[in-house]
Amino acid sequence: MSTIPEQTRRRVLQALGAGTVLLAGCSSSGSETQQQATSTPQTPSQNGAQSTDVDRVAADPTDIPAPIDRNTSETIEVEMTTHEQVAEIEPGVTYEYMTFDGQIPGSMIRVRRGDTVELTITNDESNAMPHNIDLHAVRGPGGGAEDSTVAPGETATFRFEATYPGAFIYHCAVPNMDYHISSGMFGMILVEPRDGLPEVDHEFYFGQQELYTTGDTGEEGHHDFDMDAMAAEEPTYVLINGERAAITPNNYGSPSIDVGEDARVYFVTGGPNLDSSFHPIGSVWDKVYPQGAIASDPHRFVQTTPVQPGSCAITTLHAEVPGNIKLVDHALSRVARKGALAVISREGEENTDVYDPDPA
Numbered sequence: 226m227s228t229i230p231e232q233t234r235r236r237v238l239q240a241l242g243a244g245t246v247l248l249a250g251c252s253s254s255g256s257e258t259q260q261q262a263t264s265t266p267q268t269p270s271q272n273g274a275q276s277t278d279v280d281r282v283a284a285d286p287t288d289i290p291a292p293i294d295r296n297t298s299e300t301i302e303v304e305m306t307t308h309e310q311v312a313e314i315e316p317g318v319t320y321e322y323m324t325f326d327g328q329i330p331g332s333m334i335r336v337r338r339g340d341t342v343e344l345t346i347t348n349d350e351s352n353a354m355p356h357n358i359d360l361h362a363v364r365g366p367g368g369g370a371e372d373s374t375v376a377p378g379e380t381a382t383f384r385f386e387a388t389y390p391g392a393f394i395y396h397c398a399v400p401n402m403d404y405h406i407s408s409g410m411f412g413m414i415l416v417e418p419r420d421g422l423p424e425v426d427h428e429f430y431f432g433q434q435e436l437y438t439t440g441d442t443g444e445e446g447h448h449d450f451d452m453d454a455m456a457a458e459e460p461t462y463v464l465i466n467g468e469r470a471a472i473t474p475n476n477y478g479s480p481s482i483d484v485g486e487d488a489r490v491y492f493v494t495g496g497p498n499l500d501s502s503f504h505p506i507g508s509v510w511d512k513v514y515p516q517g518a519i520a521s522d523p524h525r526f527v528q529t530t531p532v533q534p535g536s537c538a539i540t541t542l543h544a545e546v547p548g549n550i551k552l553v554d555h556a557l558s559r560v561a562r563k564g565a566l567a568v569i570s571r572e573g574e575e576n577t578d579v580y581d582p583d584p585a
């Protein structure tokens with residue numbers, strides 16, 4: 226079985242030649258970093274949940290940069306930090322996640338077409354593994370990955386011009402990238418068109434990934450990563466924002482919009498392997514920009530839009546009646562059994578022309 230993180234880490238580090246290849250071209254002190262990169266991580270207990278490093282890895286779907294309101298190009302400095310942190314997938318079930326900026330999906334980067342982005346990535350010194358970042362908004366080797374690989378404690382910077390608009394995934398791209406993405410290392414960079422996006426009342430940000438663990442779904446205790454389950458593409462969990470039903474009224478709460486308002490939803494699928502069949506139960510996507518291709522005309526009145534691993538969608542919905550909208554992967558066993566659920570609530574007066582729950 227190739228399931229124990231310690232073994233995995235050793236293999237990753239071995240494969241990468243951590244302390245030699247990794248350190249070439251990086252800016253911080255080599256010997257210190259090598260020591261950290263090859264140190265033995267804590268061996269997790271198989272019999273009980275671990276103590277958590279953080280209470281939450283689920284990104285707040287409303288915590289995104291404001292729409293861009295300028296008509297000139299700028300140089301945007303972006304700083305990101307990678308983390309390896311134990312948190313709960315659901316109550317009583319712990320896992321050692323990997324994240325950009327401690328959240329899943331990672332912090333949204335928002336720039337304007339023509340901007341220059343100076344991206345600095347720091348691998349937190351408490352980590353055990355190397356990380357990097359590949360952004361699909363980058364024309365360059367590995368989407369930046371080749372020049373951003375950092376061992377624990379190191380920092381790297383590269384610069385690129387956002388030459389084309391759209392919503393693009395970014396993800397870790399070290400050799401075991403599928404393991405890192407499954408563990409949470411993905412997010413979105415939004416490159417707005419020069420003229421910006423149409424105004425909406427609300428914007429929300431969600432991301433889906435599937436997690437492959439040694440435990441069964443819901444089995445209390447600490448779960449390690451399961452390479453064999455990943456190779457078979459049989460996940461234990463399918464998650465929106467990194468935890469089971471994280472953004473729902475019974476968990477961290479749901480964002481709400483009023484009847485009459487529009488919301489734009491940015492959605493990124495990390496995978497590493499499964500498509501999302503992204504559907505709003507109780508509504509429709511009034512507009513969809515498939516694959517986040519905002520330079521094209523949107524599709525109209527779409528029920529379910531596929532969002533493949535390594536891709537995004539930009540969708541909008543209009544609230545005409547009150548009540549919850551459940552955001553799901555319409556491969557519904559992933560919702561009923563594996564956790565892929567988020568909620569946007571609609572508040573306001575009934576509109577019985579559109580929907581009458583109790584006609585006389």
Ligand SMILES: [Cu+2]
Nearest residue numbers: 356357397405
């Ligand atoms: Cu990584």
